[in-house]
Amino acid sequence: MLSVRRAHAWPVLTVLFVCPAMSLAQSADQPGGNGPAPSKAVPMIGMSGGKKAAAPKGDPVVIAGDGKAQTTLTMDLRKYDFAGTKSENRMYMPSGVKLAAQRPDGVVKEPQYSGTPKYATITVGNGTPSQFVIAVDEADGKEPQIYLDLNGDGDLTNDGTGEWQHKDKARDGGLPSYQGTWTFKPGWKTADGGNTRGEYALNFYWQPGRESLNYYNASARVGKITIEGRVFDVTLIENDADGLFNKLFDPNKPLVVGEKTTKPVWLLLDGDQFDIRGTFPFADMNYLARVSDDGSTLSMAPTMKVVRVPSPGRESVTMLAAGAEAPDFEVLAWKPGQTRLDTANRVKLSDFRGKKIVVVDFWATWCGPCMKGIPHMSKIAEAVEGQDVVVMAVNTSDDAAPFVKFATGKGKDYKFMLARDPAGRDANGNTIARKLYGVTGIPATFIIDKTGKIAAVVSGYMEGDHKVENYLKGLGVKID
Numbered sequence: 001m002l003s004v005r006r007a008h009a010w011p012v013l014t015v016l017f018v019c020p021a022m023s024l025a026q027s028a029d030q031p032g033g034n035g036p037a038p039s040k041a042v043p044m045i046g047m048s049g050g051k052k053a054a055a056p057k058g059d060p061v062v063i064a065g066d067g068k069a070q071t072t073l074t075m076d077l078r079k080y081d082f083a084g085t086k087s088e089n090r091m092y093m094p095s096g097v098k099l100a101a102q103r104p105d106g107v108v109k110e111p112q113y114s115g116t117p118k119y120a121t122i123t124v125g126n127g128t129p130s131q132f133v134i135a136v137d138e139a140d141g142k143e144p145q146i147y148l149d150l151n152g153d154g155d156l157t158n159d160g161t162g163e164w165q166h167k168d169k170a171r172d173g174g175l176p177s178y179q180g181t182w183t184f185k186p187g188w189k190t191a192d193g194g195n196t197r198g199e200y201a202l203n204f205y206w207q208p209g210r211e212s213l214n215y216y217n218a219s220a221r222v223g224k225i226t227i228e229g230r231v232f233d234v235t236l237i238e239n240d241a242d243g244l245f246n247k248l249f250d251p252n253k254p255l256v257v258g259e260k261t262t263k264p265v266w267l268l269l270d271g272d273q274f275d276i277r278g279t280f281p282f283a284d285m286n287y288l289a290r291v292s293d294d295g296s297t298l299s300m301a302p303t304m305k306v307v308r309v310p311s312p313g314r315e316s317v318t319m320l321a322a323g324a325e326a327p328d329f330e331v332l333a334w335k336p337g338q339t340r341l342d343t344a345n346r347v348k349l350s351d352f353r354g355k356k357i358v359v360v361d362f363w364a365t366w367c368g369p370c371m372k373g374i375p376h377m378s379k380i381a382e383a384v385e386g387q388d389v390v391v392m393a394v395n396t397s398d399d400a401a402p403f404v405k406f407a408t409g410k411g412k413d414y415k416f417m418l419a420r421d422p423a424g425r426d427a428n429g430n431t432i433a434r435k436l437y438g439v440t441g442i443p444a445t446f447i448i449d450k451t452g453k454i455a456a457v458v459s460g461y462m463e464g465d466h467k468v469e470n471y472l473k474g475l476g477v478k479i480d
Contacts, residue, residue: 063228063283063302070299073221073236077201080237081181081218082166085203092216093239093263097122097134099211104133108154111147111162115139120213124202124243126293127187127195129153136206136213137162144178144208151185174371175402179205181218186243188294198294200243207366209401211425217241221295225269227283232269236295239263245295248288249277249309261310265291267298278307319438322456326448327436331394331419334407341400347419352390354450357477359384359391359468361416362433362442365402370443373461374414380468381415383479389472391416396433396442399425447471 080090099118110117117135124132129152137145145162149155165180183201190196201218221236238245240263247262264275267289274280276289288303320326326349333345352358361377363370374393381391393416395403403420411418423431433439437446445458445468456471469479 063285065228066301067228067283067285067287068299068301069225069227070297071223071225071234072297073223073234073295075198075200075219075295076222077183077199077219078181079218079220079222079235080203080216081201082179082203084218094214094216095241096212096214099136099213106131106154107133107149107156109158110135110156111137111145113137113139114142114145117147118211122202122215122242124184124200124241125186125188125198126244127189127197130186132184132186134213138208143167144206146178146180146204146206148182148184150182171368171371174365174368175207175209175405177205177207179203184243188243188292191292196294202241207402209399209405210366211399211401215241217243219243221245221298223298225298225300227300233271234298235266235268236291236298237266237268238295239266244293245291246293247277248290249307251307275309278309279303279305317434317438317440319440319444319457319459320446320454322454324454326446326452326454329432329436330422331392331432332422334411334418334420336412339408340404341420343422347392347417353452355388357384357387357389357450357472357475358448359389359416359472360446360448361391361393362396362421362439362444363393364396364398364442365406366398367442369461372463373443376461376465377416378414380472380479381417383469384472384477385415387477389477393418394432395420396423396431397421397425447475449475 078084080088080092084090085092097120099120101116101118103117104119104121113135115138117137120134120136122132122134123130132152133149133154133156135147135156137147144164146164147156147162148159150159160182164178166178168177168179170176181201181203183199185197185199187195187197199219202215203218204213204215206213217238221234223234225232225234236245238247240247245265247265262277265277267274267276267280269282274282274289276291279286279288281287282300285302286304286306287300288305288307289298289300291298328348328350330346330348332341332343333347334341335345338345349358349360359377359380363374365371377391377393384391393414395418398420400420407418421432429435433442433444437444441459443459443461446454447456447458447468449455455475458467458471473479
């Protein structure tokens, strides 16, 4: 199931999010829709601190001296490239950047584009350079291209051919997925006010028509550190994909409402994981780690100080359950023969009140499990044809272009009513799924009876799952 980011009194309605829970908060922020993804999902550890107090291999560490330690770490450029992410079962925290038609300042040379390019600028490092321009070139009938200014000189022609490194073909009526790992050459500020150059790699992934480019760090710092005579393997991972490792929280700095909170900086000691933005428990003591901006130097020492990283403020969302009144909503309906979105074609859930059983399926083109469940929804729609049942597939938390491509392609073959949430990919999660139904992951299916009450809720989709059919049978619907 994919998780959804912030994103009645009627005939029986079933709202189905077709995917085994994928996050709407991430939406297309992970290469899991139709693209490659880690082979095993690992629970993401909370942003407030480490996984657990250290339980080192062998005998426990006993701090007899001052417990201080320091080391120099090297950059493993591709430790967590796509293959490494999969082999390490790493749960990454993706970042995203909006693609725009406006060419950024500083671009001095460009390739010959096939279409109209869209640009983005990302930050890696905090020295000179630290701003890097990316151009995505998409044209009908041609493979999309990506041009990256890897060395920060403003020239988009001297850092590669423009080809994506890997393509996954479209599946289940979805879109193909493109990915690649590229190494940037950023600068970092040094303690003495100077500037040091280095390398840092990022994994990028994207699908045609997407208005944003997603990425996460491929590089990590690695080495060893000796604490009280014991040698530990060290891995240092920053999760903002900006190449900056020094993110120790300053409790004296005023908190600004709406200010973006940094993601965890993980310190792995023989596999035990700690967020070093604050103090952390190690060997029955309270430790503080200090690291250079580029992550090349690390020191650890016991401390009486306690630094707690504040959790980002988030709106509490609870998904509606069976027995609750189903909120009304209005969506853009897609009619047979339609070739583009038409805001005049609208339908409300309440239009069916007292008349039909309705199955509403919230889905997204970027959601792999959703796309796998779409044919199943179509079969349900076909099975209940002629009865007082409507199956409505509502596209949510998605870009318009991929939806239209689906609707005018394979979507024409499906038997359900196709529709789209007018909110589209709303950055604040003001979607029907999230705001009205409290959905934080798709797929999620709400079965609503003719009194306007939610009769049942089904989260996720697995092949061979017939929960929706069984609930509908319980409401008197005939399904073979």
